[in-house]
Structures are given as structure tokens and as C-alpha cells.
Amino acid sequence: MNASVSVELQELCFRYPHGGKDAPHTLEGVTLAVERGSLLAIIGHTGSGKSTLVQHLNALLKPSAGTVLIEGKNIHENKHAIREARFRVGLCFQYPEYQLFEETVEKDIAYGPKNMELPAGEIAARVHRAAGLVGLDAALLPKSPLELSGGEKRRAAVAGVVAMEPQVLVLDEPTAGLDPHGRGQMHAMIRRFRRETGRTVLLISHSMEDVAALADRVLVLDRGHAAMHGTPAQVFARAAELEAMGLSVPPVTRIFRLLREKGVNVPAEVFTVAQAEEAIRGLL
Amino acid sequence: MPSPLITFDNVSFHYAVEGESSPAARALSFAVEQGAFVALLGRNGSGKSTAAKLCNGLLTPTAGQVRVGGLDTSLEENLFEIRRRVGMVFQNPDNQIIAAIVEDDVAFGPENLCVAPEEIRRRVDAALAEVGMLEHRLAEPHKLSGGQKQRVAIAGVLAMQNDCIVLDEATAMLDPRGRHDVMDTVLRLNRERGITVLLITHFMEEATQADRVLVMDGGSLALQGTPAEVFAQPEALRAAGLELPAPARLAEALRSVLPSLPSGVLTEEQCAEAIAAALRKGAGA
Numbered sequence: 001m002n003a004s005v006s007v008e009l010q011e012l013c014f015r016y017p018h019g020g021k022d023a024p025h026t027l028e029g030v031t032l033a034v035e036r037g038s039l040l041a042i043i044g045h046t047g048s049g050k051s052t053l054v055q056h057l058n059a060l061l062k063p064s065a066g067t068v069l070i071e072g073k074n075i076h077e078n079k080h081a082i083r084e085a086r087f088r089v090g091l092c093f094q095y096p097e098y099q100l101f102e103e104t105v106e107k108d109i110a111y112g113p114k115n116m117e118l119p120a121g122e123i124a125a126r127v128h129r130a131a132g133l134v135g136l137d138a139a140l141l142p143k144s145p146l147e148l149s150g151g152e153k154r155r156a157a158v159a160g161v162v163a164m165e166p167q168v169l170v171l172d173e174p175t176a177g178l179d180p181h182g183r184g185q186m187h188a189m190i191r192r193f194r195r196e197t198g199r200t201v202l203l204i205s206h207s208m209e210d211v212a213a214l215a216d217r218v219l220v221l222d223r224g225h226a227a228m229h230g231t232p233a234q235v236f237a238r239a240a241e242l243e244a245m246g247l248s249v250p251p252v253t254r255i256f257r258l259l260r261e262k263g264v265n266v267p268a269e270v271f272t273v274a275q276a277e278e279a280i281r282g283l284l
Numbered sequence: 285m286p287s288p289l290i291t292f293d294n295v296s297f298h299y300a301v302e303g304e305s306s307p308a309a310r311a312l313s314f315a316v317e318q319g320a321f322v323a324l325l326g327r328n329g330s331g332k333s334t335a336a337k338l339c340n341g342l343l344t345p346t347a348g349q350v351r352v353g354g355l356d357t358s359l360e361e362n363l364f365e366i367r368r369r370v371g372m373v374f375q376n377p378d379n380q381i382i383a384a385i386v387e388d389d390v391a392f393g394p395e396n397l398c399v400a401p402e403e404i405r406r407r408v409d410a411a412l413a414e415v416g417m418l419e420h421r422l423a424e425p426h427k428l429s430g431g432q433k434q435r436v437a438i439a440g441v442l443a444m445q446n447d448c449i450v451l452d453e454a455t456a457m458l459d460p461r462g463r464h465d466v467m468d469t470v471l472r473l474n475r476e477r478g479i480t481v482l483l484i485t486h487f488m489e490e491a492t493q494a495d496r497v498l499v500m501d502g503g504s505l506a507l508q509g510t511p512a513e514v515f516a517q518p519e520a521l522r523a524a525g526l527e528l529p530a531p532a533r534l535a536e537a538l539r540s541v542l543p544s545l546p547s548g549v550l551t552e553e554q555c556a557e558a559i560a561a562a563l564r565k566g567a568g569a
Contacts, residue, residue, distance in 0.1 A: 206460060209530070
């Protein structure tokens with residue numbers, strides 16, 4: 001076992017009891033190691049198995065075959081290990097704001113730490129820390145979740161998971177349905193969380209711009225198989241294969257591909273605006 | 285001059301009793317012409333979805349008037365005709381399909397209009413062919429992808445022979461191919477079948493394909509114009525919580541190194557062409 005690995009999957013297989021091999025949401029022998037403190041983006045078409053995969057990380061689903069190791073520990077070793085995994089891996093589902101239910105934002109964020117049976121002082125400290133990490137103003141804590149904007153609600157829901165201080169934070173489509181400003185704030189939140197905690201983050205997204213902006217590594221799932229795994233540059237260099245899987249590359253990458261077709265000698269592996277600026281500067 | 289299909293005349297709307305909440309729509313006036321493709325943008329909570337629901341009488345104005353083909357949406361007796369003309373497709377593909385088989389779902393609307401069975405058959409087949417889902421007519425909806433489900437929802441609107449489709453963030457939950465296929469279908473229906481489209485979206489790139497763009501903020505109209513006009517105002521857009529489309533954003537960032545790059549590049553092709561031209565100019569200088 002490598003000491004710097006936070007999440008490890010060995011030949012992970014999952015099939016729903018009555019679904020065949022080709023049914024959606026299955027996993028077929030996924031092997032993966034995620035380095036501690038890194039951000040892994042998981043991309044794939046609808047039904048490719050992204051959400052199924054992350055639900056294995058805190059034992060919401062049990063593998064049909066294969067092993068899940070969190071911080072080197074097999075999470076299905078015994079009952080205690082399962083409970084431990086639930087606290088070590090914080091899972092934030094799609095549209096988590098629909099799960100806000102308490103009277104105040106503060107109580108909602110405190111729900112997870114309370115279930116961990118932490119002392120009251122520690123709970124209060126964690127709530128404030130989590131609110132700060134997601135960029136929620138302390139003045140919003142006594143308010144009802146219903147009074148928050150769409151982007152604030154989303155970040156309040158993420159704070160509820162962050163307050164459990166998991167080793168691994170999993171975000172399933174955190175920017176879906178947010179306006180451009182809200183997407184920008186979510187990016188800032190993810191960067192701040194990583195900088196200040198050094199924890200591992202797994203990010204599921206259909207937005208190639210999110211992936212280009214945030215990821216250290218990218219895992220591409222296609223019908224339950226790990227089709228690619230590498231740096232964003234390595235993955236986005238395979239545009240034709242991605243498009244055949246129903247995915248895409250960031251708009252900047254497509255524009256640079258068009259430039260190359262026009263005979264302009266720019267590098268192919270450009271996927272953010274900053275890289276584009278540098279590439280064009282190199283031509284002048 | 286094409287006649288307006290939907291007109292908002294000084295429309296305000298409060299969800300709660302007036303005075304207890306800020307209005308979700310305030311003094312909103314605009315028209316959607318017959319056959320137009322209009323994109324409606326705005327930050328979360330700006331009132332876009334409220335405006336969508338005002339379009340076919342799902343909500344009725346607290347003040348002012350919404351008319352569809354001249355019919356006032358606040359009059360109960362007009363609602364049947366208004367909803368026959370204006371159909372809605374919502375964000376979550378799993379919340380708007382009710383039948384166990386695709387073609388039954390598409391038939392649900394015309395069945396409620398008491399259309400004759402052989403005519404329903406014809407309409408359902410035609411609508412499914414129109415959205416490219418005819419081969420899946422006997423499929424179970426839960427086995428479809430998000431993009432396929434949204435196209436079935438659009439077929440359901442077409443089978444009602446609506447003149448207008450209002451799409452309320454219908455691509456927000458889809459993967460890249462699903463988004464592309466839904467946008468492709470909507471554009472084709474507008475250009476080839478003359479279906480009026482009101483597209484509500486958070487994706488600026490989708491709005492560049494519209495004839496006209498409306499931007500809402502705080503319940504009122506903050507900006508409107510052609511995509512080229514609206515997306516030439518980055519500061520005003522950012523003040524409304526929005527952004528430039530990716531190609532325009534790239535051009536804006538590159539202007540520090542390529543000062544001759546023009547503003548108002550909307551598509552990826554235009555952006556690549558403009559960069560290539562600016563580089564040629566730079567090399568010649």
C-alpha cells in the first residue's frame with residue numbers, strides 16, 4: 001500500500017440484482033488510486049456509473065466484487081470499518097439544497113457533527129469553520145435556509161458535509177443549475193477548501209470547464225469501465241474519443257483546435273483561458 | 285412585422301401577500317413574436333421561472349396583463365386555448381414523464397384534448413420522429429438518458445400542436461451530448477417548423493443561438509437585444525450575475541496580448557477566425 005494514497009479501488013464491480021451486464025449504472029472492474037490532497041474529476045455520460053462509483057466510497061453500496069480502501073483500510077472489513085468510512089468520506093449529492101430541512105442554516109450545518117456525537121462546543125466551532133470554508137457569511141447562520149439565494153443554499157448544504165471534516169469530500173455535480181456567478185463562487189469554495197484543509201476532493205461534473213479549471217487528474221467512465229485516467233491535458237488531448245462517448249472538451253480547447261485547422265501553429269493541449277493567453281503570447 | 289404571440293404588459297407578481305415579500309416580477313414588459321427564438325437569462329432568483337410560468341397561466345399576474353395570441357391569461361375561460369398554444373418543458377427530466385412507455389407519455393396531452401385515436405397515433409409518431417426518438421417509442425422512459433427524456437418531453441408538447449415551447453433550464457441536468465441533442469432539436473423546430481421558442485438557461489453559449497436575448501435581474505428586465513448587442517456589455521452582464529459566453533470571454537482575455545481582437549465574437553468559429561486574423565495583422569505589423 002502506498003502511504004500517499006487516500007482512496008483506492010481494486011477491480012471494483014457492481015451490478016444491480018436484476019440488471020444485466022449492459023444495464024446502466026453498473027461498474028466493471030474499476031481500479032484506481034487517488035493521491036491524498038489531490039482533486040480527481042470524474043466525467044462520463046448519463047448512466048456511465050459515476051454516482052454508483054462514489055456511493056461505494058462510504059459504503060452506501062456494497063461492491064459485487066472488488067475492494068474499496070479508504071486511507072489504506074478495507075471499508076467492508078467489519079461493521080466498525082463501515083461506520084468509520086461514513087465519517088471519513090463526505091458525500092454531497094446532486095442538488096443537495098433540496099435536503100436542507102432545519103429551521104436555521106446553523107442547525108442544518110450542525111446536523112452531521114451532532115450525529116457524530118461531538119461535544120456542543122466542538123459542534124459550534126465546526127459549524128463556523130465550515131461556513132467560513134464555503135464562503136457563507138456568519139450573518140446568514142441564524143436565517144432560515146429558505147431566505148438564501150440558490151448559490152448560497154447550495155453552499156450551505158455543502159457546509160453540512162464539510163462540518164463532518166471528512167478526509168475525502170465528494171461533490172456530485174456541484175455547479176449544475178447555478179448561474180455563472182454561483183459557479184464562480186463554487187470554484188472559489190473548492191479551491192479554498194483544498195488550500196486550507198489539504199483534503200482529497202472527488203468532483204463529478206458534466207462541465208468540462210469545471211474540470212479544466214479545478215482537476216489534477218481526470219477519470220473518464222464509459223458504460224461502467226474506466227476508459228481513461230490521466231491529467232486534464234492527457235484526457236482532453238483525446239477529443240475524438242471523448243466526443244464518441246457523448247462527452248466534450250472545454251470550449252477553449254475546441255477554439256484552439258479550430259485555430260490549428262486554420263494553419264495557426266498553436267499547441268493542442270490548451271484547456272484554460274490562462275493557458276490560451278500564454279500560448280498566444282508565445283507566437284508574438 | 286410578425287405578430288406577437290406572447291405579450292407581457294407591465295406585469296408584476298408576488299408569491300406571498302403584497303408587502304410581505306419582494307415581487308418575483310416587477311413591471312415586466314416584453315413581447316415574444318410568432319416564430320421567434322428568444323433566450324431569457326438571469327441569475328438564480330432573478331424571476332426567470334416565474335416569467336416562464338406566467339407565459340401559459342400556471343401563474344397569473346398580481347398586476348398587469350399577460351396575453352397569449354391576444355387572450356388574457358388571467359381569465360379562466362382562456363386557459364384551455366392558451367395551454368394548447370404554449371407548452372412547457374422543465375429542468376428535471378424525471379419529474380415530467382408519467383407513463384410507463386414513451387409513446388403513451390407523448391399521447392397523454394392529445395388524449396386529454398379528446399383527439400380521435402387515429403389522429404393521436406399520427407401525431408405521436410410525427411412528434412417522436414421530429415425529436416429523433418421514433419425508434420425508442422416502445423422504450424420504458426426510465427431506461428433513457430436525460431437528453432432522450434427531455435426530447436420525449438418536447439415530443440409531448442409537439443403532439444399537442446402547440447405554437448410555442450417554453451424551456452425552463454431544460455438542459456441544466458444533461459451531459460454534453462444530451463445538451464447538444466436537445467439544443468439541436470429546439471433549433472430545428474424553430475427554424476424549420478416555425479415553432480416559437482422561449483429558452484431559459486444559465487448557459488450563455490445556448491443564448492448566442494437566439495434571435496433575441498432578454499436578461500432579468502431582481503424581477504425586471506435589465507438588458508435586451510440581439511445576442512451580439514447583449515454580449516457586447518460584459519460589465520452589465522456581470523452586474524446581473526452573468527458572464528460572457530466562453531468564446532467572448534477568451535477574446536476578452538486575449539485582448540491584452542492581441543489588442544486588435546474585436547468584441548462581439550459569439551461562436552467558437554468566429555473566435556478562432558478573429559484570433560487568426562489578429563495574429564496575421566500582428567505578424568504583418
